[in-house]
């Protein structure tokens with residue numbers, strides 16, 4: 004069945020455009036094809052492909068048009084006196100309905116719009132195919148913000164005060180960064196009335212439920228001891244809240260859509276896509292430009308060099324920026340020497356890797372309320388979305404509420420959660436487990452989940468991991484994926500927090516409101532690798548957690564900023580690469596510690612703040628509420 008008419012077209016005739024396919028197998032319903040005419044499908048003057056119109060030099064070259072790069076390109080090009088070039092390895096994001104209809108973003112996984120980085124095998128992760136994780140990562144304008152779950156969460160004030168303390172730079176404290184969060188934000192609905200939210204910024208943030216489901220969860224959370232919190236980005240993070248989403252009127256608001264698109268017509272901003280930067284050119288301790296390879300459609304790859312008069316800014320994401328620094332001779336000397344790369348600066352690039360992991364606790368329930376798995380792809384939902392831009396297709400990948408829990412009195416006083424529960428209004432399925440790279444044996448053993456039509460998941464998330472991983476190069480080939488040693492769960496403390504998280508998830512499910520709708524664990528048995536342990540014992544959960552750790556794609560920290568005298572820091576607090584002139588990193592990799600929540604909002608804040616630093620403007624005045 005075809006539901007609408009398409010006007011979408013890709014400039015190079017590549018696929019991905021205009022159509023979305025929904026398969027509603029569970030309900031026995033048909034296959035639906037949605038041809039989209041999108042409100043944002045304007046004829047923006049994006050320059051594709053790379054042409055002779057490119058200049059030989061720019062004041063600023065930004066590598067990577069993701070969350071941070073989109074903000075920087077927009078803010079720096081506000082100054083008509085500056086020539087700015089933004090280089091993106093992935094595709095143009097316009098005319099792609101899967102990047103607009105919120106739930107449809109899931110279809111980008113393992114597509115050409117996803118770098119799909121493979122981590123190194125870890126023999127402890129027996130339930131994962133080849134014992135690896137696959138890190139989703141947007142290879143498209145907007146980067147992660149074009150494919151992410153759209154949860155808008157800034158983090159705890161303490162996160163930023165801790166950064167400021169460590170870097171000895173007070174402009175990173177909460178009061179200062181709050182001004183940048185607010186500059187970025189264009190709050191919608193009730194959020195507009197809060198003093199903690201920005202009203203006129205480009206990044207739209209919406210709140211409120213899309214399905215009937217979460218009301219009962221909020222009630223259950225309160226019964227289980229959480230306070231109801233109207234705004235986790237407000238006075239306190241802790242408690243149970245409806246999720247806030249980077250969306251406008253039911254459509255995804257990526258950083259590209261918010262920042263880059265309105266800037267595309269500026270004569271001083273050039274943007275190229277399908278163009279992969281292979282190296283930063285560094286001469287006599289100064290970054291003077293970049294080398295890049297362009298491959299467009301079937302055309303032959305071409306190598307170009309472009310010069311930077313002022314700075315090269317790496318916004319290629321935690322994996323991409325780390326890889327580029329290493330390829331350019333900036334990194335641990337012994338590692339670079341082992342690959343024969345001349346050492347330009349011996350710095351701890353790639354170390355301090357941190358990520359957020361979670362454990363899915365799966366529940367079934369009697370089908371009295373809310374949505375079922377069928378509802379996410381059925382004709383009713385599609386029509387609801389088309390007519391009202393709401394319903395299951397508008398959810399943040401089915402996350403409708405979040406509960407945040409601090410485990411100690413000290414953390415409670417700091418407003419600093421140890422655990423976050425994302426409440427997923429959807430039961431697990433083989434398709435989901437496959438996307439998480441569970442191995443076929445595990446999927447087979449858990450295949451009874453496919454029979455659960457009404458259910459939900461509590462994603463217990465470890466917020467402050469103690470374990471640290473690292474990223475290295477496998478070779479000097481710029482197109483080869485790097486080695487990502489996640490080192491997940493190396494520290495017992497991390498496992499202990501997740502076990503506690505599972506306990507609390509059970510407590511929430513035991514609350515009267517959820518019991519009244521028949522909430523029960525989807526499985527109460529030990530699957531093969533953990534059979535030697537009694538179900539529900541700590542050893543059992545430890546085994547489960549270690550067997551298949553699941554990331555929520557929050558890799559950070561590999562190019563951390565720090566104080567001048569700290570040999571573990573790659574950048575100074577103005578995000579300049581130490582020992583090199585004219586080179587900065589501005590993206591999620593700069594965080595010394597991962598924030599207490601999802602990382603898109605803080606990455607956008609970092610780029611907003613960096614734009615002022617780069618332009619030599621004073622920081623925004625602190626906000627005191």
Ligand SMILES: Cc1cc2nc3c(=O)[nH]c(=O)nc-3n(C[C@H](O)[C@H](O)[C@H](O)COP(=O)(O)OP(=O)(O)OC[C@H]3O[C@@H](n4cnc5c(N)ncnc54)[C@H](O)[C@@H]3O)c2cc1C
Pocket residue numbers: 066067068069070071072090091092093138139140141142143144145146147148150151152153154155156278279280281318319320321323324327555556557558589590591592601602603604606
């Ligand atoms: C599936 C998924 C779900 C997520 N859910 C959420 C969520 O709900 N809420 C939240 O806050 N965060 C979420 N995140 C995390 C968040 O979106 C990212 O951490 C954030 O986008 C990182 O921004 P960045 O600018 O550091 O990097 P990116 O946004 O990844 O940008 C890097 C850009 O650089 C480009 N690039 C890389 N290498 C090169 C090169 N050599 N040459 C040229 N270009 C290059 C990439 O293609 C990309 O466009 C999620 C992430 C994923 C993948």
